[in-house]
Amino acid sequence: MKSFKTYLEEKTGLAALAAMGVAGAAMAAPPKPEATQHIIDYMKEKEGFRPVAEPDRDARGNPIVVGFGTTHVYPDTGKPIKVGEKVTPERAEELMRASIEKQITPQMEKIPGWDEMDAGKQAALLSFGYNVGHGFYGRRGFETISSQLKNKEWDKIPETLKLYNKGGGKVLPGLVTRRAEEGKLWSEGLPGTAEPKVEEPETEEKPETDETKPPASTTYTVKAGDTLSAIAKAQGRKLQDLLRANPEIKDPNKIKPGQQIK
Numbered sequence: 001m002k003s004f005k006t007y008l009e010e011k012t013g014l015a016a017l018a019a020m021g022v023a024g025a026a027m028a029a030p031p032k033p034e035a036t037q038h039i040i041d042y043m044k045e046k047e048g049f050r051p052v053a054e055p056d057r058d059a060r061g062n063p064i065v066v067g068f069g070t071t072h073v074y075p076d077t078g079k080p081i082k083v084g085e086k087v088t089p090e091r092a093e094e095l096m097r098a099s100i101e102k103q104i105t106p107q108m109e110k111i112p113g114w115d116e117m118d119a120g121k122q123a124a125l126l127s128f129g130y131n132v133g134h135g136f137y138g139r140r141g142f143e144t145i146s147s148q149l150k151n152k153e154w155d156k157i158p159e160t161l162k163l164y165n166k167g168g169g170k171v172l173p174g175l176v177t178r179r180a181e182e183g184k185l186w187s188e189g190l191p192g193t194a195e196p197k198v199e200e201p202e203t204e205e206k207p208e209t210d211e212t213k214p215p216a217s218t219t220y221t222v223k224a225g226d227t228l229s230a231i232a233k234a235q236g237r238k239l240q241d242l243l244r245a246n247p248e249i250k251d252p253n254k255i256k257p258g259q260q261i262k
Contacts, residue, residue, distance in 0.1 A: 029115050029257065030105050033225055035122040038190055040096050042127060043068050046178060049092060053085040058167055067092030069130065075099040100126060104134040111137050111149050118253045120189030121154070124161075124182040131178065132164060158183030189253055222259040228252040231261060 030036075047069035056065040063071040064081045067089075073080050076098035087095070108114055108125055117125075129136055136142045137149065145160050147153075161183045165175040220231055228249070232239045243249060245262040255261070 029109075029224060031100070031108070031122045031126060032119040034190060035119040035126060036097070036100055038119070038123045038185075039100065039126045039130065040093065042123075043096055043130060044093075049089060051086055051088075053081050053083055053087075055083070058172075060168065067095050070095045070099060075102050099130070099134075104129045107134045107137060113149070113152050113154075115256060116254065118189055120185045120187075120253075121157075123190060124157075124186040127178070127182050127185070128161065128164070131175075154186075158187050161186070218262070220261045222255050222257055222261060224257045226255065226257075228255055228261075 031039075049068060050066055053064050053066035055062040056071065059065070059071070064083055065071045066081055066085060067087045070081065070092070075095060104126060107129065108122070111125070114122070132142075133139070136145070138146050142164075144163060145157065148156050148160055161179045162176070165171050165179050167175060218235070220235065222231070228242055229239050229252070232242050239252065242261060243252060249255065
């Protein structure tokens with residue numbers, strides 16, 4: 001039999017649990033699945049695959065690295081990585097997922113507004129944390145981005161990311177490119193997920209008939225991973241119908257679990 005907490009999580013999401021004060025509800029939500037998958041694919045491309053553990057000559061302190069950029073310890077076991085140890089591509093991807101789940105996500109959840117961020121913003125911070133260290137928020141040397149995240153000055157983040165482009169005290173072209181790509185993810189969202197802006201032509205008002213009358217209003221509770229366009233499609237409506245019925249939604253990419261959609 002499902003527990004009451006599990007039932008509420010499935011029906012209303014973590015936001016409702018938090019509002020009701022159920023134990024454990026204060027924990028922020030994990031990254032959106034599409035954000036996690038995007039970062040895994042992105043890291044494979046950016047980090048490159050190292051089948052044998054070796055010192056990372058480009059990183060401060062030359063930490064031992066293996067697979068797709070896994071350093072210091074194996075995130076799923078906590079055991080130190082030793083020079084000469086080997087991994088397969090499949091094992092390397094498992095380590096990436098474990099790192100995101102066990103190391104990076106707990107740190108991201110401390111950032112104010114994490115649950116409010118769309119998949120693009122979450123993916124940008126996951127990439128940044130994977131590269132500079134998952135505990136960057138609030139850490140010395142990251143005062144600017146930490147302050148802006150704390151105060152939700154989100155419009156400043158893409159430019160601020162560009163400040164963190166050095167390795168060993170030198171500007172690295174690879175980091176310049178990566179920070180620009182993270183800034184684009186932050187401001188534009190994941191590729192292919194932006195909602196198209198539809199310009200509707202002005203039409204002469206006509207008397208309402210059974211054929212032109214809009215369908216009766218219903219209410220839908222947003223679940224984790226939902227998008228407004230997917231909800232509209234599942235309900236047999238148009239995206240613009242939902243935006244007109246819910247004028248409080250200023251950005252169709254920003255909906256959150258537990259939110260009521262007419």
